[in-house]
Amino acid sequence: xxxxxxxxxxxxxxxxxxxxxxxxxxxxxxxxxxxxxxxxxxxxxxxxxxxxxxxxxxxxxxxxxxxxxxxxxxxxxxxxxxxxxxxxxxxxxxxxxxxxxxxxxxxxxxxxxxxxxxxxxxxxxxxxxxxxxxxxxxxxxxxxxxxxxxxxxxxxxxxxxxxxxxxxxxxxxxxxxxxxxxxxxxxxxxxxxxxxxxxxxxxxxxxxxxxxxxxxxxxxxxxxxxxxxxxxxxxxxxxxxxxxxxxxxxxxxxxxxxxxxxxxxxxxxxxxxxxxxxxxxxxxxxxxxxxxxxxxxxxxxxxxxxxxxxxxxxxxxxxxxxxxxxxxxxxx
Amino acid sequence: xxxxxxxxxxxxxxxxxxxxxxxxxxxxxxxxxxxxxxxxxxxxxxxxxxxxxxxxxxxxxxxxxxxxxxxxxxxxxxxxxxxxxxxxxxxxxxxxxxxxxxxxxxxxxxxxxxxxxxxxxxxxxxxxxxxxxxxxxxxxxxxxxxxxxxxxxxxxxxxxxxxxxxxxxxxxxxxxxxxxxxxxxxxxxxxxxxxxxxxxxxxxxxxxxxxxxxxxxxxxxxxxxxxxxxxxxxxxxxxxxxxxxxxxxxxxxxxxxxxxxxxxxxxxxxxxxxxxxxxxxxxxxxxxxxxxxxxxxxxxxxxxxxxxxxxxxxxxxxxxxxxxxxxxxxxxxxxxxxxxxxxxxxxxxxxxxxxxxxxxxxxxxxxxxxxxxxxxxxxxxxxxxxxxxxxxxxxxxxxxxxxxxxxxxxxxxxxxxxxxxxxxxxxxxxx
Numbered sequence: 207x208x209x210x211x212x213x214x215x216x217x218x219x220x221x222x223x224x225x226x227x228x229x230x231x232x233x234x235x236x237x238x239x240x241x242x243x244x245x246x247x248x249x250x251x252x253x254x255x256x257x258x259x260x261x262x263x264x265x266x267x268x269x270x271x272x273x274x275x276x277x278x279x280x281x282x283x284x285x286x287x288x289x290x291x292x293x294x295x296x297x298x299x300x301x302x303x304x305x306x307x308x309x310x311x312x313x314x315x316x317x318x319x320x321x322x323x324x325x326x327x328x329x330x331x332x333x334x335x336x337x338x339x340x341x342x343x344x345x346x347x348x349x350x351x352x353x354x355x356x357x358x359x360x361x362x363x364x365x366x367x368x369x370x371x372x373x374x375x376x377x378x379x380x381x382x383x384x385x386x387x388x389x390x391x392x393x394x395x396x397x398x399x400x401x402x403x404x405x406x407x408x409x410x411x412x413x414x415x416x417x418x419x420x421x422x423x424x425x426x427x428x429x430x431x432x433x434x435x436x437x438x439x440x441x442x443x444x445x446x447x448x449x450x451x452x453x454x455x456x457x458x459x460x461x462x463x464x465x466x467x468x469x470x471x472x473x474x475x476x477x478x479x480x481x482x483x484x485x486x487x488x489x490x491x492x493x494x495x496x497x498x499x500x501x502x503x504x505x506x507x508x509x510x511x512x513x514x515x516x517x518x519x520x521x522x523x524x525x526x527x528x529x530x531x532x533x534x535x536x537x538x
Numbered sequence: 539x540x541x542x543x544x545x546x547x548x549x550x551x552x553x554x555x556x557x558x559x560x561x562x563x564x565x566x567x568x569x570x571x572x573x574x575x576x577x578x579x580x581x582x583x584x585x586x587x588x589x590x591x592x593x594x595x596x597x598x599x600x601x602x603x604x605x606x607x608x609x610x611x612x613x614x615x616x617x618x619x620x621x622x623x624x625x626x627x628x629x630x631x632x633x634x635x636x637x638x639x640x641x642x643x644x645x646x647x648x649x650x651x652x653x654x655x656x657x658x659x660x661x662x663x664x665x666x667x668x669x670x671x672x673x674x675x676x677x678x679x680x681x682x683x684x685x686x687x688x689x690x691x692x693x694x695x696x697x698x699x700x701x702x703x704x705x706x707x708x709x710x711x712x713x714x715x716x717x718x719x720x721x722x723x724x725x726x727x728x729x730x731x732x733x734x735x736x737x738x739x740x741x742x743x744x745x746x747x748x749x750x751x752x753x754x755x756x757x758x759x760x761x762x763x764x765x766x767x768x769x770x771x772x773x774x775x776x777x778x779x780x781x782x783x784x785x786x787x788x789x790x791x792x793x794x795x796x797x798x799x800x801x802x803x804x805x806x807x808x809x810x811x812x813x814x815x816x817x818x819x820x821x822x823x824x825x826x827x828x829x830x831x832x833x834x835x836x837x838x839x840x841x842x843x844x845x846x847x848x849x850x851x852x853x854x855x856x857x858x859x860x861x862x863x864x865x866x867x868x869x870x871x872x873x874x875x876x877x878x879x880x881x882x883x884x885x886x887x888x889x890x891x892x893x894x895x896x897x898x899x900x901x902x903x904x905x906x907x908x909x910x911x912x913x914x915x916x917x918x919x920x921x922x923x924x925x926x927x928x929x930x931x932x933x934x935x936x937x938x939x940x941x942x943x944x945x946x947x948x949x950x951x952x953x954x955x956x957x958x959x960x961x962x963x964x965x966x967x968x969x
Contacts, residue, residue: 295958297958306902307948311947314944315941447783450776454776509788511783512786513784514780515779516777516784519776
């Protein structure tokens with residue numbers, strides 16, 4: 207095993223399907239948190255309803271791909287409305303607690319044994335991507351370039367996903383230059399001022415929640431399509447927190463913040479993972495087993511993730527590409 | 539309702555039977571067998587029931603059958619290699635005509651069981667015979683039992699929640715790493731027992747003291763410098779999420795992902811009050827909780843430092859200008875809050891066992907308790923904790939018990955809808 211394999215592995219992950227999923231989720235979250243200042247800690251729930259609508263409609267009820275996809279997005283709209291009505295009037299930290307609680311409640315219900323027939327309990331739904339596979343136009347041998355290797359279907363998902371991400375970035379760019387987007391940003395800066403201008407703050411917040419939530423559902427759908435599985439453990443609270451980390455690394459309230467964040471986040475996380483895996487593997491590992499076993503090595507990336515989140519929030523809250531003046535968290 | 543109870547009981551029975559027998563099964567099977575046991579629970583001890591016919595059907599056609607032997611056991615080999623049977627749905631039927639005169643399954647629905655084959659190990663079914671009414675508990679008893687359990691849970695939550703609430707009240711920090719303070723206590727006590735073979739009580743005592751020190755370290759090394767830098771509250775909240783992920787994985791690094799138990803604390807014989815059972819261990823834990831909670835309440839209500847704490851919660855700027863040493867109050871809060879959280883972790887571990895993420899698992903319940911009562915108010919937190927504890931336990935009367943935490947979370951969201959400041963919070967707190 208060469209050291210270059212760590213680098214190429216990290217690059218593969220950095221632009222691979224997982225990065226896309228978190229990139230899309232972060233684009234949605236950027237509309238909530240970055241532009242509108244909504245502290246939504248339930249992004250995982252939006253991802254979950256999208257992914258689960260797709261998975262269960264296809265596997266349990268035998269729907270075709272595209273109608274299930276549409277329903278997945280509509281479910282996110284419904285969830286945003288249901289979640290928004292009680293929570294959007296709350297102060298930021300209450301909103302955070304309410305959304306995190308709602309997301310966890312949804313996760314436990316969808317993963318419950320009582321609904322095993324519909325949603326598959328803790329195993330979730332799987333094997334529902336035949337429709338997507340049939341659209342795959344990449345040669346079955348996979349794609350190889352610059353020392354990187356991608357399987358055919360993964361590369362197909364990457365093309366679809368990154369195209370989607372770039373389109374959404376363009377959409378967000380245009381949206382935030384529009385009068386509508388300027389209202390969102392002013393809500394983030396000073397809610398009362400916006401209200402005094404006669405704008406319905408509540409309604410704008412709701413629209414932002416719906417829009418970001420639908421993009422979050424798209425992330426959940428991509429997650430299901432990429433891994434051919436949706437399970438409750440994919441949508442735990444930590445998923446939301448990782449999405450925040452992605453967004454904050456790239457820079458909140460920046461159009462390409464989520465994209466940059468996802469690339470960097472997954473490059474470093476998988477790089478660390480591969481590095482420590484390499485250091486602890488083999489008969490005579492570089493790091494002796496008494497200090498770090500290979501089980502422990504797999505935790506190193508999360509330990510670093512926690513540290514990175516703390517450090518970036520303390521020393522560079524605007525992220526790598528962000529603008530300090532455009533930051534919701536300084537307003538408080 | 540009675541049916542549901544009976545169903546639950548038979549599930550418990552089935553699980554017990556499963557638990558007793560399944561580990562012995564070898565993983566490499568030539569065939570998949572449907573094994574089981576029929577026992578008549580109308581007598582004590584239960585009597586085996588021979589001569590009952592059991593058939594296995596697939597897609598409506600019988601593929602195998604068997605009869606229970608003199609020991610009440612039956613074993614039916616399913617035709618076909620195990621690998622081909624994976625994912626197949628089979629129906630196991632019991633011929634009720636071959637049951638002894640007047641006997642019925644305790645769970646009438648169990649005469650026809652639908653099973654999906656997921657592994658190649660044998661399938662084990664326990665059939666209990668006997669009238670459902672005999673062993674089902676009355677509704678009133680169930681409510682009483684859930685109520686007691688709920689209060690016990692609520693007391694534990696109150697202990698865990700006080701630190702979070704006090705810190706929020708004085709510094710405004712919504713600390714997502716509070717769960718790791720809870721886990722710290724549980725793990726520290728375990729370490730002393732596991733590494734040095736200490737008895738439980740000295741181990742727990744030292745762990746609580748260390749938890750206080752850990753709380754102080756949290757403040758001194760992280761939160762105090764951040765307050766000094768003028769970091770915003772939302773930013774600090776996100777920092778606390780990072781800290782939580784960081785600490786949780788450090789814990790797992792050193793303690794692994796196993797579930798641990800403390801040693802040297804006997805559970806004691808169940809006390810029966812009427813038909814309500816109380817474990818002495820749970821009772822003593824509750825007593826410790828009550829004593830500590832009363833002590834904290836008195837301290838906050840009566841002592842100078844307690845009054846200063848309330849003043850700082852009320853209005854830090856005003857408190858500082860009237861000569862209260864705000865820094866000293868915050869330091870005390872972190873020590874006391876950390877120690878309380880650590881103690882709650884130990885108590886939780888004593889009741890349910892614990893692992894590296896015990897605190898994180900109950901963090902949302904703790905948040906629910908604190909928010910329900912009104913963030914930052916001491917009485918509200920205690921009331922909220924008891925309410926959440928009761929809700930969690932009571933909900934399992936109606937809902938499947940796997941969903942019991944959901945109730946608390948849903949109620950939290952609903953309460954926020956009508957009373958965003960919480961039950962005992964002041965309306966002005968909400969913007």
